[in-house]
Amino acid sequence: MRLWPIERHPAQEEPEGDWRVWLLMGGRGSGKTRAGAEWVHESALQAPRLRIALVAETLGDAREVMIDGVSGICRIARGQRPEFEASRRRLVWPNGSMAQIFSSEDPESLRGPQFHLAWCDELGKWRHPQETWDMLQFALRLGERPQALVTTTPRPIPLLRALMADRGTVLKRIKTADNARNLAAGFLEAMAERYGGTRLGRQELDGEMITDRQDALWSRDRIEAVRQRLPAPLSRIVVAVDPPATASSQSCCGIVAGLDGAGRAVVLADASVTGASPAGWANAVVRAFRRFDADRVVAEVNQGGEMVPAMLRSIDAVLPVTMVRATRGKFLRAEPVAALYEQGRVTHAGSFPELEDQMCDFGPDGLSSGRSPDRVDALVWALTALVLDRRGEPKIRGV
Known part of the structure; x- marks a missing residue:
């Protein structure tokens, strides 16, 4: 099991200043999930009784990727390790901090609860992106400075484009190659040979936001x-x-x-x-x-x-x-x-x-x-x- 590098990539460091949304866009295997898990865990340890929303495309993704995955919160946790209560769909730290999981398939489930922070994973894939994001914004109402981290491979959906243009968003980018030390030998070479320079490669490996093809039948x-x-x-x-x-x-x-x-x-x-x-x-x-x-x-x-x-x-x-x-x-x-x-x-x-x-x-x-x-x-x-x-x-x- 690889350990988190002593020196993180600059894109994986929490931004300084007064921000509401940290948008971390990157390629596959670039370390986005690890950055999100580290940010949530460190925040939970620093502020007892913190309330956090974990939002993924599905509830299964929230658990399998954000919590139990190779780079998930429970796998990288140090110090006070949280416990996942499956029946209540929540992650609880010994100091009282708690994270609840939500699915983009059910935006209405975000009505009622309230949070200090949120981690939104792969927003570009969400089933109901705008509705889920809107409900989450109403729920981010605790503390002096509610914040949300969005980790995603870029897709030119309207919500992501709107977040990129928002003055309250800090945008950071990271490429798959930036995380080479934590990837299988030969992976980058094989991907570059097959997808290097293509639109798919630029999106999935370099983390670029690729707009519509000019001669495409659909927009x-x-x-x-x-x-x-x-x-x-x-x-x-x-x-x-x-x-x-x-x-x-x-x-x-x-x-x-x-x-x-x-x-x-x-x-x-x-x-x-x-x-x-x-x-x-x-x-x-x-x-x-x-x-x-x-x-x-x-x-x-x-x-x-x-x-x-x-x-x-x-x-x-x-x-x-x-x-x-x-x-x-x-x-x-x-x-x-x-x-x-x-x-x-x-x-x-x-x-x-x-x-x-x-x-x-x-x-x-x-x-x-x-x-x-x-x-x-x-x-x-x-x-x-x-x-x-x-x-x-x-x-x-x-x-």
Whole structure:
């Protein structure tokens, strides 16, 4: 187990002066989480009976990353080690300081409690970023100077851009390479060889805020304009699947979308999975189908052929599956779907960072961040089935 370096990187040191938000943006493995854990633990020890909010994308992330992770609070704690009370979702120090965990999936849970400090991890991935942040601001009302630390890999969502421009924010940046001494040998070299100089590498390794691609079919402003939190009742729901190309592939992208009473499509979930076996991704598709009480699975079969429906029906023999086969390029298929967004005929019921990143970096070359846009593919199939082909069953083999 590596110990915290004697000399921290300057970006990991708490800013001086009167600040309300410390925004630490950095690459993967740059030491952001360690900086957050150290700041929370040191603050808790210095001020007995401190009240702290720990906010992550999900409650699982709050515990697995911020508390119990390799760089989490309980792993780095020295002196008075805190104890996690799982049933009450809180971390308690011997001196009376306490930290509660919260999820961006439930902004309303921040109503009621009050805090001196907050640590917000991976804000760029939050499900309901603006609503969660707003509720947190009302809860930061204890002490003379309530403060929040935000540790995140940058994504150009409106909230992060607003925080960067706020006069009460101190912005610090850190690169993955700045934490080289605590990373596996060869990791940086491998990442630089594969992603060096790409948009994805600049964002995920160098911690740069990458704005929308100029020739992309979608923009973040447009996606933000059509976002709504609570969709109306839906009349039809599909799970669109871009399955692995071969039986040995380890990822499957699935987008769940429905149709409301006004004829608008509503993107409900990004149900994509990675690191799954063929049976694993097929199970994930069936779980999404059942969770959303969907009417049909729409599965692309260009690569997997008959293996795709066979795999799905090995899990659920009566699963309604429509097979679709692309005969045009990705960009040409996506253009009419992008037009639906421009016409206000699609909404997003929440934030889907990985999907939206692909959308805003998808251009005429048919690539997103230099890679095949698998999530966008699934989105296109879903919205084509729901809106562009309204003749009963989604008969879209020739799209």
